[in-house]
Structure formats: structure tokens, C-alpha cells
Amino acid sequence: MSQLMAGLLPRDLYDIYEKVMSDQRLGAADGIKLLTHPDLFAVGALGELARRRRVGDYAYFNNAGYINYSNVCVLSQVCKFCAFGKKKGEADGYEFAIAEMVEKARRWTDLGITEIHMVGGLHPDLPFEYYTGFIRAIKEILPSVHLKCFTAVELDFFARKFRMDVGEVLDRLQAAGHGSITGGGAEMMHPEVHNVICKGKMPAERYLEVHRIAHRKGIRSNCTMLYGHIEEPYHIVDHLLRLRDLQDETGGFQCFVPLAFHPTHTELGHLPGPTGWQDLRVIATSRLLLDNFKYIKAYWVMLSPRMAQVSLNWGANDLDGTIREERIYHFAGANTPLEQSGQELAALIRGAGLVPVERDSYYGVIREHALAQEVSA
Amino acid sequence: MSTLSAESILERLLSGSRPTVAEAAELVARGDLISLGMVVGELRRRSAAAGTVSFTLDRTVDLGQACDSGCPYCAGTTPPAAPGAGAEPARERAAQAAGAPGLRQVVLQGGHRTDLPLSFYTGLLAELRHANPGVARVAFSPSEVLTWAQAANHPAAAVLAELQAAGLDAMLAAGGEALPARRPEHRRLLAGPWPEWEAVIAAAGELGIPVIAPVPFGLGESPRERAEYLLRLQRLQEQTGAIAALLPFAPAVAPPQPGEGDELRLADAGDLAPAASPAPAELMATGHEYLRMVALCRLLVPGVAHVSASPMTQGAKVAQVALACGADDFGGTQEQFELAELAAGRVGPMTAPEFARLIRDAGFRPALRDAGFRTVGEFGE
Numbered sequence: 217m218s219q220l221m222a223g224l225l226p227r228d229l230y231d232i233y234e235k236v237m238s239d240q241r242l243g244a245a246d247g248i249k250l251l252t253h254p255d256l257f258a259v260g261a262l263g264e265l266a267r268r269r270r271v272g273d274y275a276y277f278n279n280a281g282y283i284n285y286s287n288v289c290v291l292s293q294v295c296k297f298c299a300f301g302k303k304k305g306e307a308d309g310y311e312f313a314i315a316e317m318v319e320k321a322r323r324w325t326d327l328g329i330t331e332i333h334m335v336g337g338l339h340p341d342l343p344f345e346y347y348t349g350f351i352r353a354i355k356e357i358l359p360s361v362h363l364k365c366f367t368a369v370e371l372d373f374f375a376r377k378f379r380m381d382v383g384e385v386l387d388r389l390q391a392a393g394h395g396s397i398t399g400g401g402a403e404m405m406h407p408e409v410h411n412v413i414c415k416g417k418m419p420a421e422r423y424l425e426v427h428r429i430a431h432r433k434g435i436r437s438n439c440t441m442l443y444g445h446i447e448e449p450y451h452i453v454d455h456l457l458r459l460r461d462l463q464d465e466t467g468g469f470q471c472f473v474p475l476a477f478h479p480t481h482t483e484l485g486h487l488p489g490p491t492g493w494q495d496l497r498v499i500a501t502s503r504l505l506l507d508n509f510k511y512i513k514a515y516w517v518m519l520s521p522r523m524a525q526v527s528l529n530w531g532a533n534d535l536d537g538t539i540r541e542e543r544i545y546h547f548a549g550a551n552t553p554l555e556q557s558g559q560e561l562a563a564l565i566r567g568a569g570l571v572p573v574e575r576d577s578y579y580g581v582i583r584e585h586a587l588a589q590e591v592s593a
Numbered sequence: 594m595s596t597l598s599a600e601s602i603l604e605r606l607l608s609g610s611r612p613t614v615a616e617a618a619e620l621v622a623r624g625d626l627i628s629l630g631m632v633v634g635e636l637r638r639r640s641a642a643a644g645t646v647s648f649t650l651d652r653t654v655d656l657g658q659a660c661d662s663g664c665p666y667c668a669g670t671t672p673p674a675a676p677g678a679g680a681e682p683a684r685e686r687a688a689q690a691a692g693a694p695g696l697r698q699v700v701l702q703g704g705h706r707t708d709l710p711l712s713f714y715t716g717l718l719a720e721l722r723h724a725n726p727g728v729a730r731v732a733f734s735p736s737e738v739l740t741w742a743q744a745a746n747h748p749a750a751a752v753l754a755e756l757q758a759a760g761l762d763a764m765l766a767a768g769g770e771a772l773p774a775r776r777p778e779h780r781r782l783l784a785g786p787w788p789e790w791e792a793v794i795a796a797a798g799e800l801g802i803p804v805i806a807p808v809p810f811g812l813g814e815s816p817r818e819r820a821e822y823l824l825r826l827q828r829l830q831e832q833t834g835a836i837a838a839l840l841p842f843a844p845a846v847a848p849p850q851p852g853e854g855d856e857l858r859l860a861d862a863g864d865l866a867p868a869a870s871p872a873p874a875e876l877m878a879t880g881h882e883y884l885r886m887v888a889l890c891r892l893l894v895p896g897v898a899h900v901s902a903s904p905m906t907q908g909a910k911v912a913q914v915a916l917a918c919g920a921d922d923f924g925g926t927q928e929q930f931e932l933a934e935l936a937a938g939r940v941g942p943m944t945a946p947e948f949a950r951l952i953r954d955a956g957f958r959p960a961l962r963d964a965g966f967r968t969v970g971e972f973g974e
Contacts, residue, residue: 220604224631254956256917257630264627480939488947489939491954492910493917520934522880523910529626529881567879569625 217265225258232504236266242505247453250501256493263500263531271510275528275570276579277561280331280364280537281324285350286311289337290373295414297403297445299481301337311339314350321354321361331537331577332358334365335398338373347374348392355393362395362577368426368437369401372418382429390435395577397430399438399473405458406451413445413484424462431468436578438513439469443498444477444490452498456505463508470579471511471534474498476518495523496530503531511579521564528568535561599624603632606892617820617893626881629888633919636891645971646916646952647899647962650945651731651925652690653700656683660704676708684717691725693928698762698964700925701732711741711752715759722760729762729964731805735793738764749789750796757800763837763964764797766790766806791829798835803965806836806897810886811843823893830896837966838899838922841886842906880911884918891919899966904943908934913951921957922966923948945972 217233225233232246253259267273288309289301302309312320321332332354351363366374366389375382386394404410405420427437441455463469476495479487490498503512513534514527524535538558562572562585572585597605602616603624612620620629659674683703691699699721718730733756735749742749753761797804806826810819830836883903890900902920904912905927912923926943927933933943949959949972959972 218600218628220600220607221628221631224635255634256914256955257627257634261627261631478939488935488950491951492913493955495910496914520908520910522883522908526626526880526884526911526914564879564881568881 217261221261225261226253226255229253229255229258229262232262233265236262236269236504239269239507241507244450244453244457247456247501247505248449250504251449251452251497253497256496259497259500260530263503264529266503266507267512267531267533270507271533273570274533274573274584275565275568276511276534276573276575277558277565278331278537278575278577279327279329279558279582280333280539281321281327281329282539283312283317283320283332283334285317285334285336286339286342287337288339290340291338291369291414291417294416295403296483297413297442297477297479299478304340311336311342314346314353317350318353318357321358325358329358329361329538330582331362331364331395333398333537333539334363335367335370335400338370344374344378344388348388351389351392351394363393364396364398364438364577365389365394367398367400368423369418371397371426371430372422382426383433386430386433386435390433396435396470397427397437399440399471402440402455402459403442404445404447404451405441405455406447409445409447409451413442420458424458427468428462428466431462431466436468436470438471438473440473440475441498441502442475442477444494445479445484445487452501453505456502460506460508463506467508469509471513472502472506472509473513473515473536474502475515478518492523492526495519496527499527499532500530516561516564521560525564525568528565528570533570535565537561600628603628603892607632607635612824612893614817614821614824617824618815618817620892621820621823621889622816624885624889626885626888629885629892630918633888633891634917636895637919642921643968644957645960645968646921646923646955646957647960647966647968648923648945648948648952648972649697649925649962649964650695650928651698651700652693652696652928653702653925654683654687654690654929656687656701656703657706658704659706661707674704674706674708680709680713684720687717687721688724690929691721691728691730696725696728696928697961698729698731698925700765701730705737705740707740707744711745711755714741715755718756718760730760731763731765731964732761734765735790738793739789749793750799753793753796753800753802757802761802763803763805766794766804766836791833794829794835795833798833802835803837804835805838805840805901805966808839808841808886808890809844810841811882819889820893823889827894827896830894836897838901839890839894839897840901840903840924841883841890842903843883843886880907880914883907883911884915887915887918887920904948905930905933909943909947909951910934913955916952916955916957922962923952948972 222233232242235242250259287300287302288304288311292301292303295301351365354363371382371385374385402423403414410420427439430437439459443452459469459472476490479485479489499512499514506512511534512532513536514524514532515536516524517539519527558574565572573581574583576582597616597619599620602612602620606612657674657679659672659679661673687699687701721730738749738752742752794804826836887900887902899922900920901922901924902912902915904923926945926948928942931942932940935941935947952959960968961970961972962968
């Protein structure tokens with residue numbers, strides 16, 4: 217940050233500025249201050265400063281496809297924020313046959329995708345061989361594609377349903393070709409919120425334990441936070457610090473994805489959903505508190521491509537990917553497009569003044585896109 | 594010739610100096626969003642800004658798509674009408690819209706028609722005023738006034754006075770004024786020749802008709818052209834005081850097809866011809882460029898008191914962030930739109946409570962305003 221801009225920071229944010237400049241860790245009080253500060257640009261300046269100091273001006277996307285294998289979910293009456301999950305036998309419930317999933321993946325073979333993201337509901341009937349089966353079948357036709365599959369909630373469900381421990385579930389999935397774990401299912405960890413929005417769902421401790429087990433096996437994962445419903449700023453800070461603690465312990469998280477709540481068609485449909493100011497404050501606070509994460513993702517499906525782009529200046533450095541066919545948030549009224557081309561994502565990143573990089577599933581560089589052409593005044 | 598860096602130019606703006614065209618162009622080309630926003634915030638703290646964000650309750654009435662001007666927005670999709678065609682239905686639509694309960698203003702929009710006499714439009718204004726005296730009428734632009742003045746061989750100021758007498762409360766200085774001069778065929782009637790255009794604004798100032806100036810961008814103009822346009826508005830405002838508000842917006846021009854370089858340039862559509870299949874509307878102008886433009890309006894046109902955010906074109910989230918870039922108005926609820934983008938995955942009509950919620954969430958106080966941007970009261974719970 218230039219001297220001019222540092223001089224424009226409000227006094228009450230100056231201690232955070234000094235901590236960032238001297239690589240000191242921020243605390244819970246700093247997080248609350250950032251989430252409630254009236255100067256949105258000063259918060260952005262700090263988020264951008266932290267991103268630039270810690271990880272530079274690259275922003276990432278990947279060429280990925282999504283397959284949501286089934287929306288039938290035993291928790292469909294539990295998670296009030298979800299419009300995706302359906303009870304077994306409900307009219308719009310579905311489960312893809314393995315052959316259908318293979319067919320979807322086959323259509324992507326010529327598109328250069330490097331990853332398929334697969335999550336679904338907690339299905340009461342499907343056998344474990346279904347999950348290992350679709351992994352194996354897709355790997356067969358797309359052997360070099362990374363399969364990022366299942367949330368910690370699904371993994372815990374498999375362990376209980378198929379009477380294995382999570383370690384064994386992971387071993388068998390990995391043997392079939394499983395790559396890494398998605399971040400979903402964390403919701404909001406603080407019990408004051410968790411007990412209202414998804415009472416009875418796997419608690420925070422178990423979510424973290426599943427990730428810990430995976431990390432110890434060398435399996436990488438992402439993590440998320442669903443915000444913009446009934447939580448208070450201290451709940452957000454609590455959530456971020458729990459993730460920071462586990463990351464200190466294992467270093468196994470790749471990226472953190474704050475998820476903007478979509479109220480439409482959910483049991484919390486009376487809520488208005490997060491505002492643009494909240495989206496940006498959450499992105500910046502995540503970047504500033506999570507000093508042991510390299511990647512903070514602005515997930516365009518939930519934020520809209522426009523807001524995801526703006527988030528890059530508040531500290532985000534990943535726009536997710538091309539996606540192709542997202543279902544979960546489109547059930548919750550998402551009016552964002554179903555896919556974005558790599559060129560569109562690169563253009564959004566470049567338009568925000570960052571350097572677009574197409575990445576693989578471990579943030580290896582596949583292709584650095586050209587820098588913005590110098591515009592002459 | 595070397596120019597100052599964007600950073601030094603911002604420092605000079607903070608110390609109260611006026612930017613040169615070269616400096617303004619440098620800021621347009623390279624001022625980064627965070628720095629622009631920080632400086633706008635600092636200037637606002639130093640000013641006596643009220644801490645309110647205003648809006649109004651309105652409907653836009655489409656007077657008919659027929660047009661004699663052939664401007665690039667429509668790219669030939671809006672041909673001239675048969676003489677007199679559609680006039681009666683337009684009157685009925687306007688009367689119906691103005692009668693909607695709770696409305697504070699109607700905005701009349703339509704093509705430039707030379708087949709209808711000025712008396713049609715003055716008659717329409719008078720009828721609307723008679724039927725709904727509490728609903729203000731916002732309509733027409735300098736180029737329409739010039740068209741009628743030419744047809745009647747009257748001074749533009751006289752035409753404007755007639756419209757005002759009939760019930761015109763505010764005028765839109767609409768159009769493609771920022772279109773690059775290298776495309777003169779695209780300017781034609783809509784942009785109008787500058788001296789005459791400016792004279793109409795001046796006449797409006799003398800008559801006390803507030804002017805709302807939309808500021809289109811992202812039409813292929815260079816940073817220098819954009820800077821020149823903004824500085825020109827600032828000069829015009831210093832001379833006339835007529836402009837009540839700026840309304841930066843990015844017209845929905847389809848981006849060019851990816852070409853040889855495989856580069857899709859979103860905010861800088863090189864060709865005004867619409868593509869066969871337009872890109873998703875979200876991508877037409879990026880949120881980032883829109884927010885920079887709001888801040889640039891504040892920094893380079895400080896003489897205009899208000900800047901309107903554009904929730905209809907940018908969605909409620911980006912429009913709310915525009916309040917941090919210096920916008921202090923949300924425009925109108927535009928109740929004819931039933932599916933505006935309210936929040937993540939939530940669409941519906943914009944309503945006064947929705948606006949008030951967004952304004953409060955950003956730390957401002959919601960206020961209702963009239964057609965000339967005068968506050969008529971804070972908006973209660």
C-alpha cells in the first residue's frame with residue numbers, strides 16, 4: 217500500500233495495517249472490527265495488501281466440470297438453508313446412473329477439463345460400490361482428470377452407513393481414483409447458529425476431524441463457510457479461527473471458500489440474503505485472518521461473476537472454474553449463468569488488474585494468461 | 594511527454610487542484626479501484642455530505658420503439674414509425690403507469706419521432722399532470738428538444754419553456770454523448786452537435802429544469818475520450834448549474850467475438866454492432882469497471898451534487914458497493930421491472946423497503962427525493 221493510501225486509512229484500522237506489514241497474526245477482535253467497519257474501501261485496501269504481501273497478484277481459475285450425482289438426502293428436512301436436497305420419492309429427486317455420469321464426463325473430454333467436482337446428497341440406499349464405481353468408471357475414460365469428490369459430511373455418512381472408519385472409506389475411495397475432498401458441509405460452525413440452521417447435522421468438531429484424518433493421509437481438501445443468514449460477526453470469526461487452527465496443525469487445506477447464502481426456495485426463504493457490502497467484508501476478513509491459507513475463493517456461482525470480480529480487490533485470488541453444470545445453487549434460485557468460459561474468467565481477472573492463471577487441482581500453473589494490454593491514456 | 598502517475602494525480606486532487614485532460618485520462622486509464630475509492634471516501638469525509646442515500650418510487654413508460662435517429666444502441670432494430678402510429682396506445686400506457694398507487698414520478702422514454710408534433714408531447718404532459726398532480730414527469734433529452742426546435746423553427750429555449758409549462762419536471766440528458774467522434778455516423782441525432790446540446794442544458798438551467806445526465810461508458814471510447822467527456826460535463830455544470838445528478842451506466846453492447854488473439858475484451862467492446870448471440874448480460878460491463886466509473890464521476894465532476902447508482906443494470910449488490918464509490922442515490926424503483934436482481938439468487942421487483950435495507954446496511958440513511966433530487970423526507974421503517 218502506498219504511503220498516500222496508508223495515510224487515508226481510518227485511525228482505528230491502523231493497528232491492523234501494522235500487523236499485516238509486520239506479518240503478525242490478527243485476533244478475533246480484529247476480525248469483528250473488519251466485519252463491522254463502515255469504511256468498505258479501507259477494509260478492501262487491507263485485504264488487498266494482505267493478498268499482495270502473502271501471495272502476490274495472481275488469481276486462479278480452473279477448467280472443471282461439476283456433477284451433482286444425486287439430490288436425494290436423508291438430511292433434506294434438517295438443513296434449512298438448502299433447496300437442493302429432496303426426500304426419497306419426492307417428485308424432483310434424482311440420482312444419476314453411473315453410465316449417465318460417464319456420458320457427461322465423456323462430453324467434456326475435448327474441452328480440456330482438468331478436474332471434476334462431485335458432491336451429492338446423503339442417499340439412503342446407494343451402495344458404497346456406487347461411489348467407488350463412478351470414480352473408477354470416470355477415471356477409466358479420463359485418467360488424467362482429478363476427481364475432487366465428496367464433502368466431509370458425505371464421508372462421515374459413508375463411514376457410518378457402511379460400517380467403516382473414515383480412514384478406511386478414504387483408502388477405498390482413493391484406491392478407486394479419488395483425488396481430493398471438497399469443502400462443503402461446514403456451514404457455520406458455532407453451535408448457536410448450527411443448532412438453528414441445521415440442528416442434528418454433523419457438528420463442527422466432526423467436520424474438522426474428517427479433514428484432519430484426510431490431511432494426515434496426505435489428501436488435500438478445501439473448506440467453506442455459509443454466511444449471510446442468521447449469524448453475527450463473532451460467529452464468522454469463530455468459524456475462521458477454527459479453520460486457521462486446523463490449518464496450523466495439518467497444512468492440508470488448499471483454499472477457503474466463503475459461500476453467500478441463497479435464500480430462494482429454502483426454509484430460510486424469508487431472509488434477504490447477504491448484501492454486496494457483506495460479501496466484500498467477508499472476503500477481506502477471511503484473507504486477513506486466514507494468514508496460513510494461500511487461496512481465498514470468490515465463488516462466482518453464488519456471488520455472480522460481477523461480484524466475484526470485485527472481490528479480487530478485497531483479497532480473493534481464485535474465481536473457481538468453468539463448472540459447466542452447477543445444480544445446488546441453481547435450485548436455490550441462482551440466476552448466474554451455468555458456465556463461464558476460461559476466456560471469460562481470465563477477462564474478469566485481468567479487468568480487476570490481476571494476472572489470470574489457469575491452475576490444476578493443486579494450484580500448479582497450467583497456463584499463465586497474457587497480462588492486460590497496456591492502455592495508453 | 595511524461596504525465597504524473599495516477600497516485601500523484603490523486604494526491605493533487607486531494608489538495609484541491611483541478612486535473613488537466615492528460616491527468617484525468619491517466620486516472621481513467623490506470624487509477625486502481627481501491628485507491629479511487631479511498632480518495633472518494635476521504636473527500637466525502639471532508640465535505641458536509643449528509644450521510645443520506647436517496648431514491649424515488651417510479652415507473653418508466655415506453656412511449657414506443659419507433660425512432661428516426663438510427664443510433665447504435667438499437668443498431669437498426671428501431672425503424673421510424675408510420676406517421677402518427679402508436680401515439681394513442683403510448684398515451685394510454687403513460688396514463689395507466691402514472692396512476693399506479695404510491696408512485697412519485699414517471700419517466701417517459703421513447704424514440705425520437707419527427708412525425709408527431711410538439712403539441713402531442715405537451716398534451717401528454719398536461720394530461721398526466723392533470724390526472725396525477727403528485728406524480729412528477731421526467732422526460733426527453735436535449736436531442737429531442739433540438740429536433741422539435743428545428744422542425745418548428747423555434748429557439749430550443751422556447752420549446753423547453755413550452756414543455757415546462759405543460760408539466761415537465763426534469764429532463765434526461767440521455768444518449769451516446771461519450772461515443773467516440775471517430776464514429777460520426779453513430780452520433781447523429783442522439784449525441785447532437787455539442788454547442789447546441791450544451792445550449793439546451795444551459796436553457797434548462799435558466800428555466801430551473803433539473804437535468805439528469807446519464808454517463809454511458811464502455812462503448813469503445815479511449816480513456817482520453819472518457820476523461821474529456823467527464824471534464825466537459827464539469828465545465829458545463831460550472832457554467833449552467835443545471836445538472837442535478839450523473840448516472841453512469843454501461844449500455845448493453847455485446848462484446849466482440851473472440852478473434853485472433855482469443856481475447857474477449859469485456860468493458861471495451863470494439864465494435865458496436867450486436868453479435869449474433871450476445872454474451873450474458875452480466876458480462877457486458879464488468880462490476881469492477883462500473884465501480885471505477887462511479888468513483889471517476891465523483892472525482893472528475895465534483896460540481897454535480899449527486900451520482901446515481903444503477904441497481905437495474907448492475908444488480909443490487911454492485912449498486913450497493915457503488916455507495917462506497919461516491920454514489921448517493923439509487924435512482925428509482927422502476928416498478929415496471931418484475932425481475933430485478935436483488936441479491937444472491939433472489940430476483941423480484943425493487944421496492945422502497947428493499948432499497949432502504951441496502952442503504953442502511955451500508956451505513957447510510959435512506960431518504961425519498963423528488964425529480965430534481967431534492968430530499969423530501971427520510972424514509973421511515
